[in-house]
Amino acid sequence: MDSLSSSQAKKLVLLSQGLPPKKKAQGSAISHTLSAIEQLGYIQIDTISVIQRAHHHTLWNRNPRYQLNHIDELVENREVFEYWSHAAAYLPMRDYRFSLYRKQAFKTGALSHWYKPNHELMKSVIQRIESEGPLMAKDFEGERKHKGGWGGKPAKQALETLFMQGDLMVSSRSNFHKVYDLTQRVVPETIDSSVPTAGEYARYLVTQFLKANGLGLAAEMSYLLKNTKPLVMKALSEMLEEGSVVQISVNGLAYFVLPGFLDLLNRPLARSKLKILSPFDNLLIQRKRMQALFGYNYLLECYVPEPKRQFGYFCLPILWQGELVGRMDCKVDRKTSVLNINNLVVEGAVEKWGSSKQESFVQALREELTGFMDFNQAQELIIHKANLAGING
Structure with a gap:
């Protein structure tokens, strides 16, 4: 097994992450933002606002021309969508298909949501959005309670359950509040909506992680993704045997990398840029x-x-x-x-x-x-x- 020095490993990781960014990037500012999201695979959303929120900060660090309206525009243009990676995140629409594996798991009960499904309420929520168009949780507040319960909190739980299992998507945000719509009205017709097999999903996790991070361990590729580590380990074993991943030693640990990815080390790293x-x-x-x-x-x-x-x-x-x-x-x-x-x-x-x-x-x-x-x-x-x-x- 070949090895990398600690300095080489750090360089590979940083170049894969796009840090520090290139001085001059091709194309428009917003296309650079989309490219950064596609390269990284996701951008975590966070509500803490003592400085600009994390999703803006992360993208600004990779795109010096980043503007705060870029994410909203990309969501509106259906080039980016909200779902969970290891946490709430913006993901590239081109990868939408691979969100369906987890959505199906929530829908079938293979994965449990933190809210207990209220199927009658969920059906009512779907009917309202179908007839009225995109709605926020506050649009359900003050409804007269009926069998199964309305009210703000139960409706919010129903919306989030439907979101996690894929029936609803976030079509936009208003003052950072989610606006929900039917999935079929959000996902472009040109996007592949077939549910991947377990093997396809695991290979996606492996490949996307290594593209974004340069090198990685199985536990890192399945980070906070319940029940995925066995799938990832099986995929890595198969991919190693067929040569679609290779192993490299760093500080005594055997990391996986994509073939040819070590060529990145021939590129310069803007070390003086803080x-x-x-x-x-x-x-x-x-x-x-x-x-x-x-x-x-x-x-x-x-x-x-x-x-x-x-x-x-x-x-x-x-x-x-x-x-x-x-x-x-x-x-x-x-x-x-x-x-x-x-x-x-x-x-x-x-x-x-x-x-x-x-x-x-x-x-x-x-x-x-x-x-x-x-x-x-x-x-x-x-x-x-x-x-x-x-x-x-």
């Missing part, structure tokens, strides 16, 4: 993977009681020189248009960096913060705390 990442960025979402490949130990502390937080409520990992070198806790005060960096921490023995490396880092951070402020519609920057001298200058 990127401020979202905690929900595709690169970072699997914390154990980041620990193994990058030696980066990360915990999102917004879910940790304040007295127990080590770095801050919403720390953003910092990528520079092909490494994850720090984190900064940020919040935008939208009333005053101020980007507050509450805590900036550079990893490891900062004092051993040397003045030249420290100056290069500070310059790269300043350059990136200029764009980051624009992206977050901030006009002023305040750094309250940092462990690197000269960062406030």
Whole structure:
């Protein structure tokens, strides 16, 4: 088995992830956004808004020309749709077929939803949307309760159950609230809607993960996808035997890669370009993977009681020189248009960096913060705390 150095493995991962992005991309800005979603396979949706939400942040980091209306336009144009990957996400419509495997599992009971199906209520919800057009959960509030129950909460549960099993899709969002419509009115007729076999679904998971991430383990390809790891392992065994995946050793672990993908290592990596990442960025979402490949130990502390937080409520990992070198806790005060960096921490023995490396880092951070402020519609920057001298200058 061939092997890669730790540095080569990181480079392969970053190039596959599109980080840092190329200076000049072909085509329109919105086509670049679609290409990024198709390359990554999904973009996680998150509601935390202390800075721009994670789905916008993740795409902005790969498309310098990204605009906040891109996702809505892509959904409206039926080039992107909402469903679950390991969490709520935007996915490319070209991959719609592969969402059907899980949708069928929810519909047949092979996978259990967190809501118990109320079939009478679900039927009523479908009938209303069929006759009235796209509706939100609030459109069902205040309905007179009948047998089986109306009311906001039961209707919301019915909508989400129908969404998870594929009868409804999110046709748009209004003030970030889901607008539901019948699936047949959302999916273009040109899209393949045949349900994949278990084998086809597993091969899709393997191939998409490796295209987006460069290299991977079976557990990473089935991350938070219930009942899929045995399918993925079977697919990997078959694909390894036929040569459609190969294995490579990194730090003593046998990772899978797609044949020819190691040729990416011949391309340059924009190491001097610094990127401020979202905690929900595709690169970072699997914390154990980041620990193994990058030696980066990360915990999102917004879910940790304040007295127990080590770095801050919403720390953003910092990528520079092909490494994850720090984190900064940020919040935008939208009333005053101020980007507050509450805590900036550079990893490891900062004092051993040397003045030249420290100056290069500070310059790269300043350059990136200029764009980051624009992206977050901030006009002023305040750094309250940092462990690197000269960062406030």
